[in-house]
Amino acid sequence: MTENSSTQVLAQELEKAATQAEERVSVASNWQLVWWRFKKNRLALFSAAVLIFFYLIVLIPDFFATQDPEATEARLVFIPAQALNLFDESGLHPWVPAVVGKRNPVTLRMEWQVDPTKKVYVRFFGSGFKYSILGLFRTDIHLLGLEDPKSEDKIYLLGTDRLGRDQWSRMMYSTRTSMTVGLVAVALSVILGVLLGGISGYFGGWIDLIIQRLIELLQSLPTIPIWLAMTAALPQDWRPDQVFFAITIILAFIGWTTLGREVRGRFLSLREEDFVLAADLAGCSRFRIITRHMVPAFMSHIIATSTLAIPVMIVSETSLSFLGLGIRPPAISWGVLLQEAQNIQTIAQAPWLLTPGLFVILAVLAFNLVGDGLRDAADPYGH
Amino acid sequence: MTNHPTIQLPNHPTTQRLLEVKNLHKYFPIRKGFFRKTIGNVRAVDDVSFFVNEGETLGLVGESGCGKTTTARCILRALTPTSGEMLFRPKAGQTVDLAKLSRQGLRPLRPQMQMIFQDPYGSLNPRMTLFDIVGEPLLVNGMKNRKERTERVAEILRLVGLRPEYMQRYPHAFSGGQRQRIGIARALALHPRLVVADEPVSALDVSVQAQILNLLLELQKRLHLTYLFVAHNLSVVKHISDRVAVMYVGKIVETATTQALFNSPKHPYTAALLAAVPVPDPRVRTGNVELKGEVPSPANPPSGCYFHPRCGYAVDICRVQAPVFREIVPSHFVSCHRADELKLQGIA
Numbered sequence: 001m002t003e004n005s006s007t008q009v010l011a012q013e014l015e016k017a018a019t020q021a022e023e024r025v026s027v028a029s030n031w032q033l034v035w036w037r038f039k040k041n042r043l044a045l046f047s048a049a050v051l052i053f054f055y056l057i058v059l060i061p062d063f064f065a066t067q068d069p070e071a072t073e074a075r076l077v078f079i080p081a082q083a084l085n086l087f088d089e090s091g092l093h094p095w096v097p098a099v100v101g102k103r104n105p106v107t108l109r110m111e112w113q114v115d116p117t118k119k120v121y122v123r124f125f126g127s128g129f130k131y132s133i134l135g136l137f138r139t140d141i142h143l144l145g146l147e148d149p150k151s152e153d154k155i156y157l158l159g160t161d162r163l164g165r166d167q168w169s170r171m172m173y174s175t176r177t178s179m180t181v182g183l184v185a186v187a188l189s190v191i192l193g194v195l196l197g198g199i200s201g202y203f204g205g206w207i208d209l210i211i212q213r214l215i216e217l218l219q220s221l222p223t224i225p226i227w228l229a230m231t232a233a234l235p236q237d238w239r240p241d242q243v244f245f246a247i248t249i250i251l252a253f254i255g256w257t258t259l260g261r262e263v264r265g266r267f268l269s270l271r272e273e274d275f276v277l278a279a280d281l282a283g284c285s286r287f288r289i290i291t292r293h294m295v296p297a298f299m300s301h302i303i304a305t306s307t308l309a310i311p312v313m314i315v316s317e318t319s320l321s322f323l324g325l326g327i328r329p330p331a332i333s334w335g336v337l338l339q340e341a342q343n344i345q346t347i348a349q350a351p352w353l354l355t356p357g358l359f360v361i362l363a364v365l366a367f368n369l370v371g372d373g374l375r376d377a378a379d380p381y382g383h
Numbered sequence: 384m385t386n387h388p389t390i391q392l393p394n395h396p397t398t399q400r401l402l403e404v405k406n407l408h409k410y411f412p413i414r415k416g417f418f419r420k421t422i423g424n425v426r427a428v429d430d431v432s433f434f435v436n437e438g439e440t441l442g443l444v445g446e447s448g449c450g451k452t453t454t455a456r457c458i459l460r461a462l463t464p465t466s467g468e469m470l471f472r473p474k475a476g477q478t479v480d481l482a483k484l485s486r487q488g489l490r491p492l493r494p495q496m497q498m499i500f501q502d503p504y505g506s507l508n509p510r511m512t513l514f515d516i517v518g519e520p521l522l523v524n525g526m527k528n529r530k531e532r533t534e535r536v537a538e539i540l541r542l543v544g545l546r547p548e549y550m551q552r553y554p555h556a557f558s559g560g561q562r563q564r565i566g567i568a569r570a571l572a573l574h575p576r577l578v579v580a581d582e583p584v585s586a587l588d589v590s591v592q593a594q595i596l597n598l599l600l601e602l603q604k605r606l607h608l609t610y611l612f613v614a615h616n617l618s619v620v621k622h623i624s625d626r627v628a629v630m631y632v633g634k635i636v637e638t639a640t641t642q643a644l645f646n647s648p649k650h651p652y653t654a655a656l657l658a659a660v661p662v663p664d665p666r667v668r669t670g671n672v673e674l675k676g677e678v679p680s681p682a683n684p685p686s687g688c689y690f691h692p693r694c695g696y697a698v699d700i701c702r703v704q705a706p707v708f709r710e711i712v713p714s715h716f717v718s719c720h721r722a723d724e725l726k727l728q729g730i731a
Contacts, residue, residue, distance in 0.1 A: 026549075026556035030510045033555075274506035277461050278569065282520035283493035296510045 034300055037377035044373025047366040054363060057175045062131035064143050065169035066155045070330065073164030079112045081159040081167075081352045084144075088119060094144075095119040096155055121147040122155060159352040161340050167352060170332055174356060177333040179363065181248055182314040186306045188252035193259030194302065200260070201267025202290065208264070215257045223254055227316070231325045240331035247326050251313050262305055266298035273297075300378035308371035311364035318360055334360050400472065401577055401609050402458065403434040407467035407482075409453050413682060425682045427453040428464070429633035432708070435577070437472075440603065440610040442624030442641070444617060444656070446678050450633040451613045455579045457482075458611065459498055460489055471496070474576065494524050494573035501582040503562035507554040513540070513565060514550040520572045535572070542605075543568045544598060560591035564598070571602065579611045584619060596623055617660045621645055629653050632689045633681050635708065639715040646729045649717040651694050654727040662730070688720065696721055 028036070038044060057064055082096040098118035101110045126145020132138045146153060158167035200211040230250045234243060270276055270293075279289050314334075320326030321335025322342075329336055334356040340346065341353040409428035412421040428450045435441045443451050457464045460481055469481040473495055484492070497520075500506035507516055517536045526532050537547035543564040554562055563583060570578055580599065584592040600623060602608060614620050620627055621641060628638040629652065637650040648654045655674045676693050679685050685692050691701040700720050708718040719725075 026552040027512075028553065030553075274500045274502055275508040278498070278500065278506055278566075279508075279519065281459055281461065281493060281498050282523060282569070282573075283490050284519065284523045288523065293508055297508075 030296070030300070034374075034377045038373050041373040041376065044369050047369035047373070050362065050366040051370060054175060054179055054366070057172055058179045060133055061172040061176045063133070063141070065166075065172045066128060066142060066144050066157065067166040067169045068129050069165060069169040069173045069332065071165065073160070075110070076112070076154075076160055076164040077110075077162055078350045079156050079160040079164075080114060080350075082114055082120075082156050084122070084157060093121065094123060095121045096157070098153065099156070120151075120153040120155070123147050158355055159350060161350070161353060162346070167337075167355065170337060171356060171359065174332040174334050174337050175359065177244065177327060177331060178314055178317060178335070178360075181244070181251070181317045181327075181333065182310040182367075184245075185248040185251040185255060185313040185317075186310045188248060189256035189259055189309065190302065190306050192252060192256035194263050196256070197260035197263030198267055198290075201264035202271070202294075204268075211260070212264075215260055218254060218257050221254075223316075224319075226254060227251075227320055228323075228325055231320060240328065244327060244331060247317060247320065251316055255309060255313060255316075259302070259305060259309065263298065263302065266301065267294065270294045270297055300374070304371055304374035304378045307367060307374055310371075311367040314360065314363060314367075399437045400434045400470075401437040402472075402611070403468075403470040404454075404458065405432050405468040405470070407431045407454065407457060407469065408465040409450075409457050409462060410465045423682055425680075426633045426684065427681055428457060429681070429684075431467075431630070431633070431635050433628050433635060433638060435609055435611055437576070437609055438603075438607055439625040440612050440623055442620035442627040443611060443613045443630060444615060444620050444627060445630035446615065446656075448678055448681070449630045450681065451615075451630055452581055454630070455498070455581050455611060455613050459496060459579055460484070461498075471577070494520070495575055496577040496579065497570035497573065497575040499563075499566055499570050499578060499580040499583045502586055503559050503566060504554075506566050507562055509554055512551050512553055513545075516554070516565060517568045517572055520569060524573060536568075539568045539572055542571070542602070558591075559587050560594060563587060563591075563595050567595075567598065567602070571606065571608075574606070575608070577609050577611065579613070581613045582615070583612075585614065585616060592619065599623065617645075617656060629656070632679055632684055634689060634718070635716075636690065636719070637715075637717045639717075643712070643715050644729075648727050648729050649711055649715065649722045649725070650690075650719045651696050651725065651727065652690050654729070655693075657730050658728070660730060688718075696725055 079099050082099065084094060084096055086092060086094050088095055096119075097114040097116040098120050099112045100115045100118070101112045103109070104111050122144055123146075124144060125141055126147065127140045128142040128145045130138055130140045144155060144157075146155065154166075156166055156168065158171060160166055161170070196211050200208045227250060231247065234246050238246070276289060276293050279293050284292075317326055317333060318335035318338065321328075321333050322338050324339065326335055327333045337353070337356040341350075341357075346353060407428055408426070408430060410424035410426055413423040413425060414420065415422050431450070431454055433441065443454065445451050453462065456462045458469055458481065464482050467482055470478050471481050471492070472478045473492060479492070481489070481492070511519070514533065514536055517539060518532045521532050521535055526535070533550070536550060540547045540549065545561065545564050545568065549556075554565065557565065567583075583599070584595050587595060596619065599610070603610060610623070612620065612623055624641045626638065626640050627644045628635050629644075629650065630636070631652050637644065637648065637653045639649075644653065645657065648657055659674065674693055679689060679692065687703045688694070688697070688701045688706050691697040694701065698721065704720070706718040706720045708716055711717050711722050
């Protein structure tokens with residue numbers, strides 16, 4: 001009897017759970033459905049986590065840096081990367097191998113090598129140089145610090161460049177610049193694209209004609225020479241932050257066209273949708289139809305498309321800066337850092353200077369995977 | 384049932400015309416070239432006149448592409464007609480010509496005329512809950528109080544056979560038939576007088592079609608609605624309509640009471656459509672006047688009577704002269720040169 005009743009109870013429980021799940025789907029909004037579909041895509045989810053980590057660096061690069069990115073040390077140039085070890089013989093006790101310099105008897109250059117026998121002990125959340133978090137409060141806590149802050153040793157997780165600057169710390173600061181350029185440029189082009197594409201698609205007629213011809217004109221221009229011309233036109237005496245904003249505006253100015261076309265296409269097809277006509281017949285104002293019915297219908301597509309546009313912007317900025325036409329030192333971006341690795345001699349001598357390239361690949365890949373995942377999830381009602 | 388409206392016969396002295404369409408034209412220009420010069424017109428609706436009495440159902444039938452939907456959308460001013468008059472008698476005040484009103488001028492009339500759509504999927508915004516979909520007409524027409532709106536939406540949902548508890552659900556939780564009920568609920572939210580139903584059941588399963596049609600009939604009785612029912616399925620039209628208008632290439636070729644039209648059609652096109660209706664009796668042999676060829680393009684219609692290339696009864700005059708739309712028996716209008724002499728077969 002007990003077994004019988006317990007199976008009955010179980011069956012009831014299962015049924016209840018099933019109806020609850022059904023109820024959950026019934027009242028799920030569009031964004032919930034998109035999230036549920038996106039969640040199934042493991043690769044996109046993982047990439048999203050990578051991007052979140054990148055933007056954490058963007059927010060507080062100082063925390064991840066181990067040294068002042070601008071501090072030069074003429075003696076300590078081209079120090080190789082020191083790998084971080086978590087355990088020593090006694091157990092969990094993070095350390096990096098010390099570097100020892102030897103003068104090359106032929107070239108008379110100092111040559112640095114890691115010496116794994118000598119350990120420099122480090123600790124997580126140790127103290128280092130002072131900085132302020134988001135301008136709110138000051139601290140000297142870093143992700144990685146020397147166990148003995150007073151010692152002369154230094155941590156070069158990715159070695160140093162030709163001026164003895166710490167590559168790892170410079171990477172953290174350049175991540176901030178490069179990732180922000182992508183985001184700001186795409187934000188600007190979304191604004192331009194939605195505005196001009198929306199006007200073009202909603203009103204049609206000669207306005208549409210003019211905007212479409214403008215887009216075709218902009219798209220037919222070869223991008224690299226245009227960038228070169230526009231960045232060359234920037235005054236030389238501008239501050240780095242002014243140059244930064246000028247670059248994002250230039251990127252956005254060329255980049256909005258694809259989005260503009262997409263938005264126009266959406267408006268054109270949505271204008272014919274029955275539910276838009278129904279809203280019109282119900283007596284809704286034009287503003288309400290656009291904001292409540294049309295824009296939400298393509299918002300998820302816009303987000304997916306702009307996610308796919310960010311890596312293009314990042315690569316554009318990197319190539320411009322690499323050519324010396326984008327962001328200029330002392331401001332640093334991935335492209336600026338890669339400038340250091342422009343000749344074969346440097347690459348042979350200090351291959352760790354290519355690490356910004358890895359970051360570019362990682363960021364671009366992550367954005368593309370997330371964008372693809374969003375695009376697939378963007379229309380949960382698709383048949 | 385005290386408020387049960389008696390079905391009024393057309394031309395009965397007490398009937399009142401709710402809508403009268405006179406010489407409605409809707410041309411779509413064909414543009415070509417860089418300067419988008421107009422090189423011709425698609426005559427989607429070409430001189431259409433009819434009327435709808437209060438409380439009745441007028442069925443508008445025809446093949447695909449004959450201008451039924453365009454006519455329906457012109458009446459609701461989803462499209463602006465090229466010319467013609469559409470006289471509508473509002474609940475209060477003077478008869479107005481819908482064709483002449485501006486977007487702003489139409490807004491106060493919107494609550495009185497609503498539409499039921501063909502596609503139960505495309506006509507509901509998938510990003511809005513049932514409450515938002517059915518409540519939106521109320522909101523934009525001045526019912527700002529959320530509680531009041533909730534009560535009204537619940538009332539309408541019950542009216543169309545949906546549970547008010549579904550209010551927070553999204554359309555994706557419902558089947559085609561249920562979605563069509565939602566569409567009907569939205570159309571009825573504002574107590575309209577004229578409901579234009581554009582093929583409301585043709586996208587549904589046959590089993591659900593009957594449910595929706597019976598719901599429409601029941602709602603008509605209870606709410607004293609007037610329907611303009613667009614369809615291509617004659618059995619459906621026969622079931623629901625009081626009168627029927629038959630369209631062919633942008634023109635109305637015949638209009639009569641449902642009984643008269645189905646029993647004794649006067650236009651060969653109507654007869655051909657009736658012959659195509661499947662009869663659920665294997666022993667019945669229909670005259671089988673099969674329609675040959677395609678509907679001609681409204682951009683380039685044939686000379687004379689538009690139907691003559693496909694008509695088995697066409698004579699010389701049909702090729703050169705367009706027939707006049709005339710009343711052949713009381714309240715039975717037809718445009719055919721040979722309407723008096725032909726003995727066409729209907730279905731009982």
